[in-house]
Each structure stands twice: as C-alpha cells, then as structure tokens.
Amino acid sequence: MARPLALIVDDEPDIRELLAITLQRMDIDTRACGDIGAAKAQLRGRGFQLCLTDMRLPDGDGLDLVDWMQAQGIRTPVAVITAHGNVETAVRALKSGAFDFISKPLDLANLRKLIANALRLPANDAQPASRVRLLGESPAIQRLREMIARVARSQAPVHITGESGTGKELVARMIHDLGARAEGSFVPVNCGAIPSELMESEFFGHRRGSFTGAVGDKPGLFQSAEGGTLFLDEIAELPLPMQVKLLRVIQEKTVRPIGDTQELPVDVRILSATHKDLRALVATGQFREDLFYRINVIELRVPPLRERAGDVALLARHILERQSREHGTGVPELGPAAIAKLSGYAFPGNVRELENILERAMALSAGGRIEAEDIQTQSPVERGPGPVDEASALGEQLQSVQREAIQKALEANRYNKTAAARQLGLTLRALRYRMQKLGME
Ligand SMILES: Nc1ncnc2c1ncn2[C@@H]1O[C@H](COP(=O)(O)OP(=O)(O)OP(=O)(O)O)[C@@H](O)[C@H]1O
Ligand SMILES: [Mg+2]
Numbered sequence: 001m002a003r004p005l006a007l008i009v010d011d012e013p014d015i016r017e018l019l020a021i022t023l024q025r026m027d028i029d030t031r032a033c034g035d036i037g038a039a040k041a042q043l044r045g046r047g048f049q050l051c052l053t054d055m056r057l058p059d060g061d062g063l064d065l066v067d068w069m070q071a072q073g074i075r076t077p078v079a080v081i082t083a084h085g086n087v088e089t090a091v092r093a094l095k096s097g098a099f100d101f102i103s104k105p106l107d108l109a110n111l112r113k114l115i116a117n118a119l120r121l122p123a124n125d126a127q128p129a130s131r132v133r134l135l136g137e138s139p140a141i142q143r144l145r146e147m148i149a150r151v152a153r154s155q156a157p158v159h160i161t162g163e164s165g166t167g168k169e170l171v172a173r174m175i176h177d178l179g180a181r182a183e184g185s186f187v188p189v190n191c192g193a194i195p196s197e198l199m200e201s202e203f204f205g206h207r208r209g210s211f212t213g214a215v216g217d218k219p220g221l222f223q224s225a226e227g228g229t230l231f232l233d234e235i236a237e238l239p240l241p242m243q244v245k246l247l248r249v250i251q252e253k254t255v256r257p258i259g260d261t262q263e264l265p266v267d268v269r270i271l272s273a274t275h276k277d278l279r280a281l282v283a284t285g286q287f288r289e290d291l292f293y294r295i296n297v298i299e300l301r302v303p304p305l306r307e308r309a310g311d312v313a314l315l316a317r318h319i320l321e322r323q324s325r326e327h328g329t330g331v332p333e334l335g336p337a338a339i340a341k342l343s344g345y346a347f348p349g350n351v352r353e354l355e356n357i358l359e360r361a362m363a364l365s366a367g368g369r370i371e372a373e374d375i376q377t378q379s380p381v382e383r384g385p386g387p388v389d390e391a392s393a394l395g396e397q398l399q400s401v402q403r404e405a406i407q408k409a410l411e412a413n414r415y416n417k418t419a420a421a422r423q424l425g426l427t428l429r430a431l432r433y434r435m436q437k438l439g440m441e
Contacts, residue, residue, distance in 0.1 A: 165350035209259065402434065
C-alpha cells in the first residue's frame with residue numbers, strides 16, 4: 001500500500017521540520033510550504049490524505065485555506081494549528097469545516113492522535129456503513145442525513161436538539177459510526193440520571209481510598225470513551241459546578257481522577273443532546289455560556305415527526321418488521337385506513353410514540369392485519385370535537401381517502417393551508433372544516 005501523503009503549511013521552518021519528522025516517524029510522506037498560495041497549488045493536485053496548517057500566514061490565515069478547500073470540494077481532512085488558548089479561532093475553524101485543531105506549543109502525543117484519527121477516516125469515495133439507520137425520505141430527513149455524513153468526518157463537538165423521541169440518540173450513534181472513531185467505543189451518558197454527588201467520580205474516575213467506599217481504582221466515563229465518542233445526553237441537567245469541570249476537560253483534553261495527583265490525557269469526541277432550549281437556559285443563568293459555546297460548535301436539529309408526516313408510513317413498516325423479528329412472528333400488513341390515521345396524527349412523543357402505538361396495534365390486531373381501530377393514539381388530537389358518526393366501513397374508507405388527499409396536498413404545499421385548499425379545489429374555510437371533522441388539526 002502506498003504511504004499516505006500530508007501537506008504542512010507553516011511559515012516557520014522549525015515548526016515545519018518538527019511536523020515533518022513527526023509525520024515521517026508515522027510512515028507518512030510530507031510536502032511543506034510556507035504560504036496559502038503555495039498550499040492551494042499543492043492541494044489542487046488532490047493527492048493528500050491530510051493537511052496541517054498554521055493560522056497566521058504571510059498571505060492570509062489558515063481559516064481562508066479551510067474555507068477555500070470546502071468551496072473546492074477538497075475533502076482532505078485539514079487541521080489548524082492555533083495559538084495557545086485561542087478557543088475562538090478553534091471554534092471558527094471547526095465551524096468552517098476543519099477536521100480538528102491543535103494548539104501551540106505542540107504536544108506531540110496529541111498531535112499523533114490527531115494524525116491517526118485523520119488517517120482513519122473512510123476514503124473520500126467510500127460509502128461508510130453505520131450500524132443504525134435514520135429512515136425517511138422527507139426533505140428534512142435527507143438534509144439531516146447529509147449533514148450527519150459531513151459532521152461525522154470532523155472532530156467538532158456537535159449538539160443535537162429536538163423533541164423527545166425524535167431520534168437524537170440515533171443521530172449521535174450515526175455520527176460516531178460514520179467517522180474516524182467508529183472502531184472506538186460510543187459511550188452514552190444520561191446526565192440527568194447520575195446523582196450529583198457521584199457525578200465527578202462517574203465522569204473522571206477515582207483512585208482507591210480517595211473517599212469512603214472507593215475500594216478500588218475506577219475509570220471514569222471519559223476514560224471508557226478513550227479513542228471514541230462520549231454522548232452527553234440531557235446535557236441541560238448537568239449541575240453548574242459540573243459544567244465548570246466539564247468545560248475544563250474539554251479545553252485541556254485531560255482529566256484528573258478524584259484522589260489522583262496527575263492529569264491524564266484523553267482523546268474523546270464530545271456529542272451532546274437535549275430536548276430543552278439551551279439558549280434560554282443560558283439566558284437565565286442555568287447553563288454556562290462558555291460551555292454552551294464549546295459543545296454547540298455545530299448544531300443539528302432533528303425535526304419532530306409531524307414535520308415529516310410523509311415518512312410515517314415508511315417508518316411504520318420498518319418498525320413493524322423490526323418488532324415482528326423481535327417477537328418471532330410474521331409481519332402484519334398495515335391497512336390503508338390505519339396508515340391514514342397514523343399520517344394524520346400529531347405524535348407529541350414522535351418516533352418513540354409511533355413505536356409504542358404499533359406495539360399495541362400488533363397485540364390488538366387479528367389475522368395479521370392492522371386496521372384503523374387497532375391504532376390507539378394517546379391524546380385525542382386525531383379526532384375532532386364530537387364523535388365521528390359514520391361507523392360503517394364505507395364511512396371509514398371515505399374518511400381515510402379524504403385524509404390522505406388532504407395530507408398529500410398539505411405536504412406538497414409545505415403545510416400552507418391556503419395553497420393546499422386551492423390545489424384541492426376547496427375554499428380555505430371548507431378545508432379547515434373538513435380537517436376539523438377528520439381530526440387533522
Ligand atoms: N428516522 C428514524 N428511523 C428509524 N428509527 C428511528 C428514527 N428516528 C427515531 N427512531 C427510533 O425511535 C426511537 C427513539 O429514538 P431516540 O432514542 O434516538 O430518540 P431521542 O430523541 O433520543 O428521544 P429522547 O429525547 O426521549 O431521549 C428509537 O428506537 C430509534 O431507533
Ligand atoms: Mg435520547
């Protein structure tokens with residue numbers, strides 16, 4: 001196999017040499033240049049597996065080079081070398097699409113880890129596989145899948161927002177699976193589930209005898225995630241003192257177990273999620289702004305299921321297949337009226353609620369077919385005020401046809417009711433009335 005090739009961009013000969021020696025010891029060939037103009041000329045050849053660039057260069061700054069590479073579609077991972085403690089530049093670089101950053105003075109152990117991570121990225125044209133799949137063909141989900149694939153290639157902290165049950169953890173797992181750390185562990189932590197007095201020990205570990213009950217050395221979650229990903233779920237629940245400690249660990253990339261005299265280096269990518277509005281918590285002082293800024297370098301929003309009603313049928317079929325596999329039974333069919341009923345429902349509990357509804361429907365259904373009456377939704381949103389009188393099969397069928405038509409028109413018109421009504425040949429008032437009768441509001 002050919003040796004990988006790296007480009008070093010720095011105007012200081014000493015640093016160029018230090019980087020070249022480090023890379024060569026890792027069996028990587030290098031080219032070096034001292035300014036952005038020369039770097040662009042080299043990168044146009046597209047033969048590089050890695051690029052390391054200084055920030056301040058004679059003809060511009062490293063961020064310009066990162067931006068230019070993104071614009072040219074050059075997917076070579078690029079890491080920027082920042083001045084010590086310059087968090088702001090590091091964050092800007094990551095937002096622009098840099099793979100990672102490293103600060104001066106260069107720590108060679110960290111540098112080697114960064115390089116190894118970059119070379120572990122799947123090749124540009126390879127289709128990396130994830131163990132989990134985010135299903136859906138709606139534009140919002142397609143966009144989300146593209147963004148996941150993009151952010152998976154970097155080391156940037158990603159904050160995932162979205163209502164309960166929308167798939168935030170699934171997104172975090174995909175980012176891990178599709179990136180350079182796929183071979184490492186994915187460690188999910190529910191920040192709301194750890195009692196605050198145990199938190200420090202859970203996160204950073206402890207030494208034997210450091211407190212009553214510490215009968216042995218215990219590694220923390222950061223050490224368990226070494227070389228992999230730590231997923232801080234429900235991060236809004238972290239108490240303020242813990243937020244301070246977490247910020248330090250993220251900035252310094254070291255942890256100190258309780259009772260230890262030494263800091264241990266850690267190489268962990270941080271992903272986080274919450275269904276709460278972190279910005280609002282920052283505004284009221286319940287969440288530290290500096291930590292928010294650090295974990296929220298890239299924000300991904302997972303849309304609620306009602307914003308992708310067109311995906312409900314597809315999701316339902318996959319969920320039924322999975323549940324049948326788990327129960328060792330045949331896959332039930334989903335009748336058109338059942339699909340229409342699901343497609344018109346608002347799903348306050350999102351995909352998880354859909355899973356629960358289908359689990360119950362499978363238990364209720366007879367003869368391997370799920371009908372509308374097997375679909376029991378929690379809240380009364382799917383039925384308008386007053387009972388719907390037609391209990392006859394024909395009535396049900398007519399309703400489901402209507403619901404489907406309205407749903408399609410709404411989707412085609414981005415939920416603009418006026419436009420949807422026009423498409424259906426109805427007045428806006430008539431559409432509203434119909435939707436209310438069908439329980440679609
Ligand atoms: N697009 C999707 N395709 C397939 N399965 C999905 C999709 N979205 C969510 N799921 C499934 O729905 C369930 C809930 O997803 P997940 O646990 O990731 O949600 P969450 O946003 O983390 O919820 P919470 O806020 O309640 O923790 C999981 O079983 C997940 O596999
Ligand atoms: Mg979750």
